[in-house]
Amino acid sequence: MKTMNAPWLVVALREVETKVKDKAFVISTIMTLLLIVGSIAASTFFANKSEDFKVVATDQLSYQVLQRAQDQRPENLNLTISQAESAAAKEELNGEKVDAMLSSTANGQEFTLTGFDEVDPQLQDLVSSSMTTVLTDQLLAKAGIDSSQLPKADQLKVSQLQGDSERASMVRAMAFLFSFLFYMAALLFGMPIANSVIEEKQNRVVEILASTIRLRQLLAGKIIGNVILAMVQLLLFISAGLLAAYLAPGEIPFLGVVAQVAGWFVVFFLGGFLVLAGIWAALGALATRTEDLQQSTGPVVGALLAVLFIGIYAKGSFLVIASYVPIVSSVAMPIRLLSGEVALWEPLLSLAILLAACWAVLLFSERIYRRAVMHTGGTLTLRKALKLEV
């Protein structure tokens, strides 16, 4: 005789099996995966994409301006220049062999940049600034001043005492991503816990289940099943994202830090999700019909939105406090870890608080569940549920 699975495992496997067979769930997971990989690929592609321009000058001064433009061009802009007679240049432009033609009036005071049907604004900006430089140099030369003596924009150096701006923008981006992932998973995998509790209550299956296995096992199975689903999906998303970022052409800054903090995030996510799972189960037990859930979940969805916004916008000491508050800490602590300057004991303490909260919520939910799940006469308040006798 084969050894049998513990009841909670049977329940958990059924939760997983039901979800994995659900086409909507599979499709949404695949779509999200594609979206993650696609957006990372697209952003690195655009960041590294360079524009090529061919511009022809019809006179010496225009050619000089273009030469200066070549010196001043930004990294992602390639400029090929040539010089031709006006008529020949026009022909080249008509045949779209060049992107633009630059010509100046005889007195060298006015320039015309002509495109075939449009002039790229990047090109226009570049030519405009190099034209200003060339004309200014001419004036300075007449006045006998060397242009290198003029004050320049790069004489102002920017620095900050803490961190650096690139890192700050990386933290902002990742904060958004963490917050969003947590919010999505909490709804996507939390709501089904409440729903399946209500479903069993509504169908009265729970009476049969409760006479077969302990309600604690049933509750544990439901929570564990959904935790497994949520974690597998999260790990899938994170590893796809990191892999895409790793393989992408061009360097993504702070990939090492992000990968490390992603590990912390997974741990905090697990704790935060367990707390939520307990709350969802208790809410499901309190409601009688699926419709009731809409009302009772309001506060939880509100709390989740708060997590989302705190994750995205919180700063300074507010963020520090948030990083110790269970559920919110699942997002807030990883965000602090991203910006560096966090001692190791901080995430460990926060995690300990989270686990304590987890334990308390799960025990409390079990009490509610045990009392309320057999009660069918209308929606219960928390107070009423605690007063019920089993």
Added chain:
Amino acid sequence: MLEVHHVSRSFAQRLVLDDISFIVPSGALTGFVGANGAGKTTTMRIIMGLLNASSGHVSLNGSELSGDTRPNFGYMPEERGLYPKQPVIDQLLYLGQLHGITRAESRKRAMDLLARFGLEDRAKSKLESLSLGNQQRVQVAASLLHEPDVLILDEPFSGLDPLAVDAMSSILRDYAARGVPVLFSSHQLDLLDVLVDHLVIIQEGKILANSSADDLRASQASRHRLSLGADAGWLRDEPGVSVIDLSGSQALVNFESEADSQRVLAKALGLGTVSEFAVHRPSLADIYREII
């Protein structure tokens, strides 16, 4: 033998069960009757451990049942409960596994039970696509899947067609024959009459009767049915006779003693023809109406 010992239960100060005691003998079918709200479902839930008794306890073969589950009990709740959107076989497999039976064994037993109810070709159908009667059969199958040591069924016959009633009856008899105590509630008194060996009658949280069906019938065995050639109205004035029902030449009476019955028979023969003079075997329905 399953025993309920002095069980009381109240909900928010309302006493629903008032010190009830009764037995469910092994190897017998025990009927549990009472009006709606008499306390049948609460009693069954307490036996199943779904509710706690305020006082008293339940024991099986002499040992007190404790804990909140009775995994070796088969239970069919009053409000039927299975997953409507799941195939029949899937939920039976799930319940079987929760009972600690392997998947393969669960499948075998589930298919056997479905075949017994003529539902083997509906195994893959969603429960909600079955007729109510067939859903009920699946529900029964769910309570029998783990070959329980005790069967507690709340209204197993309600909503079943005559063929399903026969199938259900034969299954319950089979279980009883294995030595399993079977307790089921029903409002169908004529069905109980042919089926049960033991009867428990509950009224407003109190047990009014708890004995074998034969004993109950014997307690009323002094009833006689009389069919005379002429009007039977003179029976009302006979000493030692109480008339239960009388219309024209027909009467249903209770004799105080055997001597009374013989005296009345002699008198009736003297007065004219007697086409029937028989001991009337009361149905459980009669007894129930009498007791309540």
